[in-house]
Amino acid sequence: MNVIHRRGWNMPESQATPEHLFFNRRDFLIGGATAIAASSFAAPASAQRVADAKDPTADLYPAKRNEMFTLDRPVTDEKLNGNFNNFYEFGMQKTIAEAAQALPIRPWTVKIDGMVEKEQTLDIDTLIRKVGIEERLYRHRCVEAWSMAVPWSGFPMAKLVAMAKPLGSAKYVRMETFMNPKVAGEQRKTWYPWPYVEGLTMAEAGNDLTFLVTGAYGHPLPKQHGAPLRLATPWKYGFKHIKSIVRFTFTDKRPVGYWEMLQSSEYGFWANVNPEVPHPRWSQASEEVIGTGERRPTLLFNGYGAQVADLYKGLEKTERLWA
Ligand SMILES: Nc1nc2c(c(=O)[nH]1)N[C@H]1C(S)=C(S)[C@@H](COP(=O)(O)O)O[C@H]1N2
Numbered sequence: 323m324n325v326i327h328r329r330g331w332n333m334p335e336s337q338a339t340p341e342h343l344f345f346n347r348r349d350f351l352i353g354g355a356t357a358i359a360a361s362s363f364a365a366p367a368s369a370q371r372v373a374d375a376k377d378p379t380a381d382l383y384p385a386k387r388n389e390m391f392t393l394d395r396p397v398t399d400e401k402l403n404g405n406f407n408n409f410y411e412f413g414m415q416k417t418i419a420e421a422a423q424a425l426p427i428r429p430w431t432v433k434i435d436g437m438v439e440k441e442q443t444l445d446i447d448t449l450i451r452k453v454g455i456e457e458r459l460y461r462h463r464c465v466e467a468w469s470m471a472v473p474w475s476g477f478p479m480a481k482l483v484a485m486a487k488p489l490g491s492a493k494y495v496r497m498e499t500f501m502n503p504k505v506a507g508e509q510r511k512t513w514y515p516w517p518y519v520e521g522l523t524m525a526e527a528g529n530d531l532t533f534l535v536t537g538a539y540g541h542p543l544p545k546q547h548g549a550p551l552r553l554a555t556p557w558k559y560g561f562k563h564i565k566s567i568v569r570f571t572f573t574d575k576r577p578v579g580y581w582e583m584l585q586s587s588e589y590g591f592w593a594n595v596n597p598e599v600p601h602p603r604w605s606q607a608s609e610e611v612i613g614t615g616e617r618r619p620t621l622l623f624n625g626y627g628a629q630v631a632d633l634y635k636g637l638e639k640t641e642r643l644w645a
């Protein structure tokens with residue numbers, strides 16, 4: 323297993339290594355028996371290929387851009403972006419794009435359960451056509467201190483919440499990524515807490531910025547970015563942006579995310595971007611804009627304070643709001 327200790331580390335410009343992995347093994351340990359059982363899975367995902375039919379929603383792209391969302395920097399080059407990803411199910415490096423192609427994304431259903439009027443299982447294409455999509459230019463700030471700017475397509479999560487008809491007692495939405503160790507090689511390593519999980523408060527889920535992404539750069543979402551459905555909460559660190567979602571559970575218990583489970587002292591529930599609060603092992607004051615070699619100062623709430631700061635009023639004293 324990959325446990326590395328490098329104190330006072332700053333991200334070198336040339337290689338954004340997955341410092342997410344610098345967790346304390348004692349914080350998360352499952353017995354060896356499960357790990358041995360996991361090794362009996364099939365060949366590496368990269369050796370497999372899924373013959374994809376045309377995306378059934380392809381005709382919806384490019385979606386009309388919502389001009390409310392503007393950038394202070396150029397859009398990140400699409401090709402570069404599609405080859406620089408965090409998707410640990412497929413590998414611990416940034417170059418997982420090829421391995422991710424093994425993920426079958428149709429048929430794909432999304433389960434809505436927990437504290438709702440009625441449980442539902444939605445077909446992804448029916449869902450997308452029902453809610454409709456738009457394009458938004460969003461910034462993205464990874465906790466590893468790199469950033470990008472992307473034209474995402476999708477719909478506000480508030481629309482899904484409305485369809486779910488949550489009970490008044492629901493306080494959080496817990497989201498879950500697919501579990502498919504046959505194609506996602508890292509999921510065979512059962513000492514990690516698969517499947518990937520993330521959570522939001524109901525107020526966060528209903529905020530207009532909270533976006534469920536179905537496409538990027540004017541077409542359906544590439545698998546390495548989290549097809550067919552991925553979250554974007556641009557004022558939060560990138561690890562909140564859960565990919566390839568299969569389940570939304572409404573609950574009164576605060577969800578414990580994948581990274582919080584691995585290393586709660588470094589990756590908390592809220593994970594709002596704040597340049598003044600360093601990660602325990604490196605500064606968050608600035609970021610490298612991938613593909614440009616440029617470092618720029620990181621903004622509070624990644625520059626989205628006007629839309630979201632109100633969500634956290636008064637919580638500063640009781641909650642650790644910054645990852
Ligand atoms: N299921 C899942 N979702 C995930 C991750 C992951 O490893 N697995 N990585 C997160 C992190 S750390 C980041 S920065 C973004 C990266 O998104 P991108 O590859 O589209 O840039 O996805 C997030 N969502």
Ligand SMILES: [Mo]
Nearest residue numbers: 464465560561
């Ligand atoms: Mo990230």
